[in-house]
Amino acid sequence: MSFQHHLFFCLNDRSNGEDCCDRHNAFALFKYAKDRVKELGLSGPGKIRVNKAGCLDRCADGPVMVVYPEGIWYTFIDTEDIEEIIQSHLIQNRPVERLQLA
Incomplete structure (x- = not known):
């Protein structure tokens, strides 16, 4: 089965105290995108x-x-960023340049 778009959200939690996506609200933003x-x-x-x-x-x-x-690849801070990715990239097929990672 293939998908028009397939999104993978990093939800890693580093227990050693190092920086990770989990410390930046990644799960809540993943849930927002999925819902x-x-x-x-x-x-x-x-x-x-x-x-x-x-x-x-x-x-x-x-x-x-x-x-x-x-x-x-995208980075994001809040639900507004996720919504912009959904509306622009996923619906209109226009990637959001300001949120892209090199």
Whole structure:
């Protein structure tokens, strides 16, 4: 099964006290994205899938997610950033440059 877009949110929690996505509200923002995609009727086979991921090795940039098939990496701070990614990238196929990681 393939998806139009497949989002992976890093939800890694480093127990040694080092910086990680979990310390930057990653789970709440993942949940917002998953719920919002479902609410908008965008989830399901052939549509959009929002997944949890372990460490994506971008801890200093966190929180992060990667969107496939494009392989575009994003950082974000709040639900407004997530909403912009949903509306622009996922719905209009226009990646959000200001939130992209190199």
